[in-house]
Amino acid sequence: MAMPGRARLSDVARLAGVSASTVSRVLSNPGLVAPATREAVLAAVMASGYRMNHAARNLRKQRTGCVVALVPNLGNPFFAKILDGMGRELAAAGYDLLIADTLEDAGRHRTLERFLDPSRADGIILLDGLVPLGRLGQGQDLPPLITACEWIEGADLPRVMLDNREGGRIAVAHLRDLGHRHIGVIGGPAGNVLHQARLAGARAALAGGRLTLFPGDFSLAAGRKAAEAWQAMPDRPGAVFALSDEMACAFMASLQRAGLAAPRDVSIIGFDDIDLVSHLSPALTTIRQPKRDIGRQAARVILARIEGQEVAPVTLLAPRLMLRETTGPAG
Amino acid sequence: MAMPGRARLSDVARLAGVSASTVSRVLSNPGLVAPATREAVLAAVMASGYRMNHAARNLRKQRTGCVVALVPNLGNPFFAKILDGMGRELAAAGYDLLIADTLEDAGRHRTLERFLDPSRADGIILLDGLVPLGRLGQGQDLPPLITACEWIEGADLPRVMLDNREGGRIAVAHLRDLGHRHIGVIGGPAGNVLHQARLAGARAALAGGRLTLFPGDFSLAAGRKAAEAWQAMPDRPGAVFALSDEMACAFMASLQRAGLAAPRDVSIIGFDDIDLVSHLSPALTTIRQPKRDIGRQAARVILARIEGQEVAPVTLLAPRLMLRETTGPAG
DNA sequence: AAAATGTTTGAAATCGATTGCAGTCCCGTG
DNA sequence: CACGGGACTGCAATCGATTTCAAACATTTT
Structure with missing residues (x-):
């Protein structure tokens, strides 16, 4: 008083x-x-x-009550749902979710370093496959670290992710089933693991068909550029598989502007199934990622690691074909 | 060693x-x-x-180094960019951004309570105008609290927000300038402050024209429903102002599906200017919110409050008409 | 040369909760 | 009746950094 x-x-x-x-x-x-x-x-x-008083308890118990998620680009709506699921699951377990963008001005490295510290976070979920891990795990005592969505080739970190290869396979198999034998793929950044896995799946389903790769980076702008490239081709692929919904949208819109329509002039299939694409006209056929589930699973895995449990090296979620209106039989 | x-x-x-x-x-x-x-x-x-060791320093210095942002719906891409700007600004000042969704299963109340605690966060940015503040500020020592994007009528909290009234005014003024005299508005949730402010601006610009309100809630589904309602009308408004881009998109797509096109059959203008809408075909005319800036400003204001400075009760950001392809002269 | 001032540094208290250890009390059993 | 064993509870150490206060020394000033 x-x-x-x-x-x-x-x-x-x-x-x-x-x-x-x-x-x-x-x-x-x-x-x-x-x-x-x-x-x-x-x-x-x-x-x-x-x-x-949390600081006092944390000091005494040697923990922070925080899990940090490192996102390559918070501006990308794709991550919102994932973080949503993640946040809910963590909150239920009494943890807070700290979010940071890895693309700070000073570059990826600094952000990561900042959080690689048991006194700042009890665990880290990495959603960016391009962070330079450098000499990681060298004697230092780091908080548990896992990757989600993307992953890091060669690093021995638990992974939570979509079966991207299978996603690529399903997409192209669907186009093949419709009779398409020449398929365009609008890709991601060259070194990106998602790009590689999805492309590998696509190739596997090709069964002797032909594949033309349009360079991309998952962005809207890349979709538009691909549309220009596609229109300039003498021998256009009759179906296009965009490795992200945003690219698929921009691709489709660019063609519409030129008076072309899907699936009449070209079949289009996307990847991710972000909310918006089911409300377009025509509604985009795409490969769905269970985004909230990915977040939830990632949270579960990091919690298990924090408690010292062993976890599966890979948690694989299943993609699913969302058949809508932009794919049709080869003309 | x-x-x-x-x-x-x-x-x-x-x-x-x-x-x-x-x-x-x-x-x-x-x-x-x-x-x-x-x-x-x-x-x-x-x-x-x-x-x-952060816990030790925090305990001694009586601070947490965290600012928490309470978002009504993390799944909504609109907030991603705002959080992005916010996170960057806070990181530069040495603060971490904690993100929580107010729509947890247990309802808004619990989430807010959980963070209204100086030992958990040094400051709170509320992006949800519907949290029940209850008997807030009663003797308790709360961390500084501000609202951003939305706000709470009657509460004495600093606000960072778009000039929503002006946004509504600009939108309808634009339609009026094109000769439209009967304008449809697809609204937000009835009690929502954004809905009220934008609608008030719209009415102010109406200048004797007629306004028909379609109920909505900013979601894609609401846009579609509005399209159905619009089509069922005997006396359709020649222009529609959707209070969110998502509703505008869904509205437009639904009409396209029915063989109607903007701006030929109806002019459409949205609100927010999310990335995607400029890549559609036709590209959506809309009112832009400077999302990253809003986040940045909110961060600055909360930082000032944390340092004990007085801050302006209202920080108003200016909306801007993005003239694209979905609005045209009244037929 | 004495006093006043300034610069560096360390000892110790402090932030607030948790927990190992030991003491107290009460009960049941031999 | 004495003793072993539980059930509760309190003392005091601890987590690791910050900060006040004063000591120790150097530098001016009168």
């Missing part, structure tokens, strides 16, 4: 006529305390409006 | 032959330490690979 600041554990203890240890036990391990004492303490807690 | 854990401040001190106080000063206030000593300490810091 006289105190300017808020009640501390010791204040509650004084109020209840017990020691601070007892109050602490009531709050975190009630079974150890006699019922009568417990009641008294709880009453004192209510009366004083006590709220625990 | 023998220690299993990592170097502490006192370890560095021993290594450098000074006291822990001195090391602390070198790290946080180098000017106070003699150059020679400083060098020695820095060398010891390098040699030991010392990294500060």
